[in-house]
Amino acid sequence: MVGKLGEEIGKTGPFASLEEEVVLNLLRTADRLMGTIEDVLKPVGLSPTQYNVLRILRGVSAQGLSCQEIARRMITRDADLTRLLDRVQQRGLVHRQRQTDDRRVVRITITPAGLSTLSELDRTVLDLNKKLLGHMGDDRLKLLLDLIEDVRKHAEA
Amino acid sequence: MVGKLGEEIGKTGPFASLEEEVVLNLLRTADRLMGTIEDVLKPVGLSPTQYNVLRILRGVSAQGLSCQEIARRMITRDADLTRLLDRVQQRGLVHRQRQTDDRRVVRITITPAGLSTLSELDRTVLDLNKKLLGHMGDDRLKLLLDLIEDVRKHAEA
């Protein structure tokens, strides 16, 4: 029952269950992936969350999104989107404007500077993903995707 | 090419590659799992990292571990283990003692209070893991484990 992570982290006893082994493996794997992503973003001074927000904004053309729409789409949750946006706004990467019809919502758009920062990273990120997962064939990747989505849907419900 | 996460987060365009879709799905799934884990740990006032450290220490019997051994085994990396240990030590959950033969290393052991805190959580955590992944059969879980380990080994190398 002790799998390869069990050996690697020096654990002597078994995992409490197969489910636990999968959860811990998944968390550790995600942490390591995030580490490599941080490494490639560091040179341009973006955190993974900031990068994620910029990419979300690039994907929605010029009309932008409200804060809560951004929050909903993010890969990792962030309790304090306001100040995250403060920081990228100060660097000129996004633009904020209060909506006129509903003055509660603030519409966020990506600036040309934001777009250019992103495009600098596109090739690097593409290469990184290939480097991280390219060794697995497409069939195994599709299988993995199917299984992961099964987990995620259950965890998000 | 646009998978279910693509639909869910409202993305209109496709992922840049299958590899990217897998990476993003994996990160988002891990984030949601971590969220539910935080929720069950919150009542006892432990962070996931603190809980992880205590479990590592429980697994190695009484002789304990050095700081760097703990760091190596952790699920998520932590640059500041010293102060994490400060906090759990102040709560009486671990014990610190400098080694006599090599006075550079500090040996950390879990206290009875630490063990009892953990055992309070065992049932809850077991149930949580079942709730999160129990809907997938063992066969699919084993398949997922195999695929995830393939990713992790490559990412850790």
Next chain:
DNA sequence: TGTTAATATCTGTTTTGACATTTATTAGGG
């Protein structure tokens, strides 16, 4: 219409994380 609830975002405060540096101790080569 007035009053309360709901929504969207922001702010204040405290804790935690990140990063670089520092101290203490041991190991190794000349």
Next chain:
DNA sequence: CCCTAATAAATGTCAAAACAGATATTAACA
């Protein structure tokens, strides 16, 4: 042995996350 490098852990400092609560605006309904 002495000097330098290597290792283990701790510390100082600053940025970012967590948590609670506040503000502004709109919606809902008696």
